[in-house]
Amino acid sequence: MLRLKSCILLLSASVAAWIFFYFNFIPFFPNSSGMLGNDYGLKLPQLLDGYFWFKTNGLWPVYWFSPAFCGGAPVFAHPVNHFYSVPQFLTFLMDPLAAVICTWMVFGVLGFIGFFVLMRRGFSVSVSVAVFCATLFLFNGFFASRMRIGHIDYHSFMLVPWCAVLLLMQRPAGAWGRWMLTGDTIAAGLIITYMLYSGAQSVLPAFVLTVLVVCLICLLLRPDRFSTKIFMLQYLTACFLALALSAAKLSAIFHFLNRFPRTHYALPQFDGIVDTLSAVYRALFTGSAHIFFTSRMIHQPYPLGPHEFDFGLTPVPLVVVAAAVVFRLMQGPVNERRFAFSLKRGLLFFVVCLLMAVPVFLNTYYPVWGEWLKTVPIIKNSTQCVRWFCMYIPVVILMAGIAMEKTPVSLKTRSVLAAAGAAAVILMNMTADRAYYHSQRYSPESIVDAYHAVRSGEVRPMITHIGACVDENGRVDWRINRNDTMTDHQSQMFCYDSIFGYFLETFPFRGIRPGPVLAAENGYLNIKNPACFVFPEANGCRPGDHFRVDQIEDAYAFTRYQPFPFKVSFLQRVANGITGGAVAVVFLVFGMVCWQRFRLRSRT
Structure with a gap:
């Protein structure tokens, strides 16, 4: 009877959290002006473009290149393209806007359940505390703010607890137990692989390190239950498997970024470690970090919006930890046997502290330090490292959950405290100032209309012209919806693609011009050969070169979303x-x- 009552309470609390989460998110799809976050000006056209390829070819042929943007550009080699992801697969069933909403709902639920399971199985906390921690993770600002603004590449962050759960899964001894551990390890490797293929390449190291930190904390607190050797073997095997499964994608990205590195953008960093630590505190707990960030950062090649600094967990976990510490101090000395020090624990604690310092060091300015970071793989192609602060989200939640669980009060009192904490988190999120997100101005209407036109068979996917967004004076109009010209069968020459720079500083125009894509001039067609962006030597061309006149059949196939021959x-x-x-x-x-x-x- 007690178990049934706990299940009913768990289900009721979970449903309540999800309902509030839904009503906290859905007003921005669209917002009060009928618009979406500005960065959906990049993502919704990408989703529509992926649907065009699927509609023409199915899923099996690798989607290497798209004719829809920049006069022809890489897809598989693009680090933030998400053709192989849940939101893209959902467009095979529904329009891109509905796919985004469904992705948000699915991964929100996955994150909630994953963190609940992590707290129960990994840290053995009570059901009420696990629900409290799961609610905190569900409402974390990193996931919510990026989904509002259009950074759907980071939806896989909600799989972090599941990856940790799989690596901490206890299995029975014997041959069958070893097979089960092998399956768990492969599943964890598949999650890491999905993170890369779904577009989170720029923050993938942070996600993977977050999994490591969470698991090390579990090993630190429960050395009697989990084997460090088995965990490290599983973790390294999962990472190695992910590298192998992603080798083709990583190689293509390497070829592309090796020719279009983003080293010309200096990393925004804080002027001193005190400012960085203050920024971490504000980003996680106060929700008022934007003004502080922008006023204390050195090197801002472009303005960073408030969404970049929103990791909000509210002050609730901080209050919980502080209250638990005060309560513990009031109880007298700690039982030394229970918290006995050992060399193994000391080493684990040191490694955890070292890993947790990584985001701080990446975002702290020192002479020459930022320049050296721009030579480090992955980081050198980043325009900022503030997103690495996401590593602190699960750790802070773990600390709050463990602190609440270890507070010596009755189970009923702890349940009341957990419910009050979860309610406070929900209330603060429901009443937070979201004016910034309501001011976003990307309209999804043309993308949704084009999707339904192609799905019904009224229109065939194709690109027939090169378009150019310019004002009445002939100057480039950097409007956020310029990639939407694909809905009129036009590939935007002044495309929205940050790989070439936010103002296309490194884009090789090479004579591309508004007009028909198959129009010839000086022996070249008016459409780029995208293979030259990635494999120029193998194809005897330079990055940005166009299809030659004698390649008109290949160019025609390319503009009709059909595969064409190229060398790698x-x-x-x-x-x-x-x-x-x-x-x-x-x-x-x-x-x-x-x-x-x-x-x-x-x-x-």
């Missing part, structure tokens, strides 16, 4: 082979796990 480098062929082999291994191992399970059941 030797490194890319090797990477493709590694990815193919890794996929085969995954299917083989999962097949063996299922077979072992079948044999076990048949014996019993």
Whole structure:
């Protein structure tokens, strides 16, 4: 009866949290002006473009290049393209706007359940405390603000607790237990792989390190329950598997970014470690970080909006930890046996502290430090590292949950405190000032209309012209919806693609002009050969070169969303082979796990 009552309370609390989460989010899809976040001006056209490819070819041919943007540009080699992701797959069933809303709902629920399971299985907290922690994670500002503004690449952040759960899963001894651990490890590797393929490449190291920190904290607090050696073996194997599964994607990204690095943007950093720590505090707990950030940062090549500094957990977890510390101090000395120090614990604590210092050091300015960071892979192509603050979100929630669980009060009192904490988190989110998000001005109307026109068969996906957004004086109009010209069969030459710079500083125009894509001039067509962006040497061209007149059949196929022949480098062929082999291994191992399970059941 008690178990049934707990289940009813758990279900009721979860449903209540999700309902409030829904009403906290849905007013921005669209907002009070009927618009979406500005960065959906990049993402919704990408989703529509991916649907065009699927409509023409299905899912199987790798989507290497798109004719819809920049007169022809890479897709598979683009680090923030998300063709292989849940939001893109959902467009095969519904329009891009509905796909985004559904993605937000699905990953919100996954994050909530994942953190609940993590707290229960990894840290053995009570149901009420686990719900409190799950609610905090559900409403974290990193996920919510980026989904509001259009950074759908980061929806996979909500899978972080699931990755940790899989790596901390306890299995029975024996052969079957080892097979189950193998399956858990592969599943964790698949989650990391999904993070990369869904467009989170720029913050993937932060996501992976977050998983490591969460698991190390669990090992630190529960050394009697979890094996450090087994965990590290699983973690490293999962990362290695993810690298193998992503080898083709990583190689293509390397080829592309090697020719279009974003090293010309200096990293915005804070003037001293005190300012950085203050920024972390404000970003996590106060919700008033934007003015502080912009006034204390050195090097701001472009203005950073408030969404970049929103990691909001509200002050609730800070209050919980502070209250628990005060209560503990009032109880007298701590039991030394229970918290006995060991060399292993000391080493784990040191590693956790070192990893948690990484976002601080990345965002603190020192002479020459920022210049050196712009030589480090991944970071050198980043325009800021503030997003690495997301590493603190699960850690702060863990601290709050453990602090609440360890407070020596009755279970009923703890349940009341957890409910009050969750209610406070929800209330603060529901009453927060969201004027910035209501001022966003991207209209999804043309993208949604074009989607339904193609889906119904009224229009065929194709690009027939190069378009140019200019004002009455002939100057470039950097409007946020300029990529929407694809809905009129035009590829925008002044495209919205930050890889080439926010104002296309590094984009090789090479004579591209408004007009028909198959119009010839000086032996070249008016459409770029996108293979030249990624594999110029293999295809005998330079980055930004156009299709030659003798390649008109290839150009025609490209503009009709059909595959066309091109050559790849030797490194890319090797990477493709590694990815193919890794996929085969995954299917083989999962097949063996299922077979072992079948044999076990048949014996019993």
